[in-house]
Amino acid sequence: xxxxxxxxxxxxxxxxxxxxxxxxxxxxxxxxxxxxxxxxxxxxxxxxxxxxxxxxxxxxxxxxxxxxxxxxxxxxxxxxxxxxxxxxxxxxxxxxxxxxxxxxxxxxxxxxxxxxxxxxxxxxxxxxxxxxxxxxxxxxx
Numbered sequence: 001x002x003x004x005x006x007x008x009x010x011x012x013x014x015x016x017x018x019x020x021x022x023x024x025x026x027x028x029x030x031x032x033x034x035x036x037x038x039x040x041x042x043x044x045x046x047x048x049x050x051x052x053x054x055x056x057x058x059x060x061x062x063x064x065x066x067x068x069x070x071x072x073x074x075x076x077x078x079x080x081x082x083x084x085x086x087x088x089x090x091x092x093x094x095x096x097x098x099x100x101x102x103x104x105x106x107x108x109x110x111x112x113x114x115x116x117x118x119x120x121x122x123x124x125x126x127x128x129x130x131x132x133x134x135x136x137x138x139x140x141x
Contacts, residue, residue: 057090077110079118
């Protein structure tokens with residue numbers, strides 16, 4: 001497979017506990033949550049989140065807020081894996097009904113239980129963005 005990077009804060013002593021799929025030279029430990037989130041979103045091409053707790057939600061909402069406020073100018077794909085969890089844990093449509101977020105904010109998120117659907121969505125969005133000139137062209141091998 002390809003290379004995989006990981007960002008840790010080392011807060012829970014997890015700097016030595018990166019999973020076996022992480023490319024060792026792409027395993028980064030940050031002292032502060034802010035710097036970790038900054039570097040995580042700086043070149044981010046998409047977000048795929050699985051059911052999680054406060055940390056997962058913090059990072060997810062950080063990216064969604066940065067896109068909503070235009071601080072991240074490009075629209076990156078957001079995929080939430082585990083439809084039942086994400087719809088039960090956060091009432092996305094209720095937030096839109098109350099006017100806290102726009103329907104478009106909810107509609108930009110793909111909720112899925114399928115790895116194939118997630119992958120297809122990511123590549124479709126990247127190809128569209130590349131065609132619009134929002135992403136650099138693929139390197140020819």
